[in-house]
Amino acid sequence: MNHEQEQQQLPRPPATTPTPTPSPAPVTSGESSSGLAVFMLFIGVFAVIAMSSTLSGSNSLAILHQVPEGHVGVYWRGGALLKTITDPGFHVKMPLITQYEPVQVTIQTDQVRDIPCGTKGGVMITFEKIEVVNRLRKDYVHETLLNYGVNYDNTWIYDKIHHEINQFCSSHTLQDVYIDIDEKMKDALQGDCTRYAPGIEIISVRVTKPTIPESIRRNFVQMEEERTKVLIAIERQRVVEKESETTKKMAISEAEKNAGVSKILMEQKLMEKESARKQQEIENRMYLAREKSLADADFYR
Known part of the structure; x- marks a missing residue:
């Protein structure tokens, strides 16, 4: 028996049946479409946020926009100002149709620089910086922007400061301009704002001292x-006068006191003399009465 026949007669191992692998459950079309919709919605929201953040300079294209704290959002549609005023936070608007601008309603400081003016005496001076602390009232945002636009402060602060400074300088001396201009500017600005733009509140005006020629x-x-010396001399004279007046009053008071004491002493002496006189009269009457009684006794005896 050859080698091939020996291999055929050897016993063979039992054949093992393969374990079947579980096949994945079939995906229905409804579940796949809903998952795709959620994914596309997430992508869309992300794209809108990215677009609103990257297109901040061109807010007409943004759908989602953010109003910062201390501001309110105002809107234009077709160039017309809408009455819609939004508070700080995220808001949605129609792109390409509605334009949006944030408007500050908290206290802000506007600086006006390099304002030349000529005084009543013909001296040319320059104000390096004037600071105007102001605030736009929230209730008057729509009215103010409707009348004067977003750059309302150009009309009522920057241009107004130039006008009022020149008006004040032309009718006042250098001393008045150098000392009394702060309150005058605040009153002038607030007066016109109250009359024409009541939404603008002027809180204070800080004016730096003007630059004047060296001579x-x-x-x-x-x-x-020299004026300070005169004031010091006047004050010293007032002090001397007060001291002299005080000394005079003290002397008068001392004299009145001495006079009062003398009067009291004199009255006391007069009272003593009057008392002595009355006592003497009583003694004289008693003596006369006694002598008379003695004389009468002698007569009767």
Whole structure:
């Protein structure tokens, strides 16, 4: 028996049946479409947020926009200002049709720089910086923007400051301009704003001292020094007068006191003399009565 026949006669191992692998459950068309819709919605929201953040300079294309704290959102549609005013936070608008701008309604400081003016005496001076602390009232945002636009402060603060400074300088001396201009500017600005733009509140005006020519400045400083000396002399004279008046009052008071004491002493002496006189009269009457009784006794005896 050859080798091939020996291999055929050897016993063979039992054949093992393969374990069947579970096949995945079939995906229905409804579940796949809903998952795709959620995924597309997420992508759309992400794209809208990205577009609103990247297109901040071109807010007419953005759908979602953010109004920062301390501001309100105002809107234009077709160039017409809408009455819609939004509070801080995220808001949605129609792209390409509605334009949006944030408007500050908290306290802000506007700086107006390099304002030249000529005083009543013909001296040219320059104000380096004028700070106007102001606020736009929230209730008047629509009215103010409707009348004067987003750059309302150009009309009622920047241009107004230039006008009022020149008006004030042309009718006042250098001393008045150098000292009294702060309150004058605040009153002038607030007066016109109250009349024409009541939504603008002028809180304070800070004016830096103007830059004046060196020769005028030296004369002005010297004049202020002389005025200070005069004021010191006047105050010293008032002090001397007060001291003299006080001394005089003290002397009068002392004299009145001495006079009162003398009067009291004199009255006391007069009272003593009057008492002594009355006592003497009583003694004299008693003596006369006694002598008379003695004489009468002698007569009867």
